[in-house]
Amino acid sequence: SAVISQKPSRDICQRGTSLTIQCQVDSQVTMMFWYRQQPGQSLTLIATANQGSEATYESGFVIDKFPISRPNLTFSTLTVSNMSPEDSSIYLCSVADGVEQFFGPGTRLTVL
Amino acid sequence: KNQVEQSPQSLIILEGKNCTLQCNYTVSPFSNLRWYKQDTGRGPVSLTIMTFSENTKSNGRYTATLDADTKQSSLHITASQLSDSASYICVVSPFTGGGNKLTFGTGTQLKVEL
Numbered sequence: 508s509a510v511i512s513q514k515p516s517r518d519i520c521q522r523g524t525s526l527t528i529q530c531q532v533d534s535q536v537t538m539m540f541w542y543r544q545q546p547g548q549s550l551t552l553i554a555t556a557n558q559g560s561e562a563t564y565e566s567g568f569v570i571d572k573f574p575i576s577r578p579n580l581t582f583s584t585l586t587v588s589n590m591s592p593e594d595s596s597i598y599l600c601s602v603a604d605g606v607e608q609f610f611g612p613g614t615r616l617t618v619l
Numbered sequence: 620k621n622q623v624e625q626s627p628q629s630l631i632i633l634e635g636k637n638c639t640l641q642c643n644y645t646v647s648p649f650s651n652l653r654w655y656k657q658d659t660g661r662g663p664v665s666l667t668i669m670t671f672s673e674n675t676k677s678n679g680r681y682t683a684t685l686d687a688d689t690k691q692s693s694l695h696i697t698a699s700q701l702s703d704s705a706s707y708i709c710v711v712s713p714f715t716g717g718g719n720k721l722t723f724g725t726g727t728q729l730k731v732e733l
Contacts, residue, residue, distance in 0.1 A: 511662070538718050549623075549708070549723040550663075563719070599662050603718050606651065610662030 509534055509602050511611035519617045520590055527586045528614045530600030535580035538603035541573070544613070545596045553598075556583040590618045621646040623711050623724035631730045636699055640727045642692040642709030653710040654683050654694045657726070663708055666694070699731045 510533040520526050530539070539556040553573055554562040562575035577583045587594050595618045600611040623644045632638050644652070651670045655663035667676045667683040669692070675684045680697045696703055709724040 540719060547725075549725045551723075552719055552721070555719045565719075601662075606668060606715055607665060608653075608718075608721065610655075610664075612662045613660070615660070 508607065509536060509604050509609045511600055511602060511609055513598075513600055513611040513614050515614060516612065517615040517617075519619060521619055522591055524590055525586055525588045526590065526616060527584050528598055528600075530583045530585070530611055532581045532602055534604075536602040536604060537580070539577060539583050540601040540603070541575060541583070541585045542599040542601055542610075543596045544599060550599065553585070556585075587616065590616075592618045594618050621711070621713075621722045623709050623722050625707075625709050625724040625727050627727060628725070629728040629730070631732060632699055634699060634701055634731050634733055638696050638699060638729065640694045640696075640707050640709075640729070642694070642724055644690050644692070644709070644711045644722070644724075646711040646713060646722050648713045649687065649690075649711065650714050651712050652683075652685055652692050653712070654681070654692075655708040655710060657706045657708060659705070666707075696729075701731050701733070704729060704731045 512531045514529045541553040542550045544550050552565050553568045554564045556575050556577040558577045574586045597613045599613045626641045653668045654666040657663040666681050669685045671687040682695045685692045706726040708726045711722045
């Protein structure tokens with residue numbers, strides 16, 4: 508199974524600032540994803556992080572707001588830009604390995 | 620629209636008791652159904668994965684059932700423990716790997732008390 512770590516685990520940020528979340532996987536994986544989980548809600552896919560090319564965003568999410576990098580097969584970053592209180596959420600990195608899908612511990616973001 | 624609905628939304632049981640969580644889905648096509656456990660402040664962890672041809676699958680005290688005809692699944696927890704307190708999420712995939720096509724339920728919040 509893939510072991511995923513995320514940094515930071517939590518943060519409190521001011522409105523208008525940006526935060527970059529890091530995701531590190533202990534093995535090379537092809538498919539890597541970023542999810543958002545708002546309080547009391549199910550997980551929502553933000554984008555698929557593609558190695559060596561631009562991320563593929565889901566409806567309602569744009570690159571200017573959530574730029575993603577994927578420099579290699581074990582690492583990715585998600586930036587939450589120009590934050591507002593509505594961005595307060597848990598952000599989760601996830602990887603697919605065959606049938607299984609694994610999730611990181613999440614980054615709990617609070618925007619004041 | 621693909622949907623996964625779970626019930627109950629929340630549940631409180633006494634330690635040692637059994638409970639059953641429900642999941643109804645309208646995802647099509649259908650390849651597999653997964654149950655995840657998410658502890659507070661942690662990411663979801665897979666409990667079971669069932670394809671359309673499987674009726675039941677167990678993982679320790681967790682037993683999942685699937686009726687692909689009625690598009691219903693259940694997760695039965697036997698002899699509950701305090702550590703079972705968590706959110707249980709039903710996830711349906713239209714393809715073998717799932718990837719970016721997973722549909723998540725909103726979860727059932729289970730609390731096990733002494």
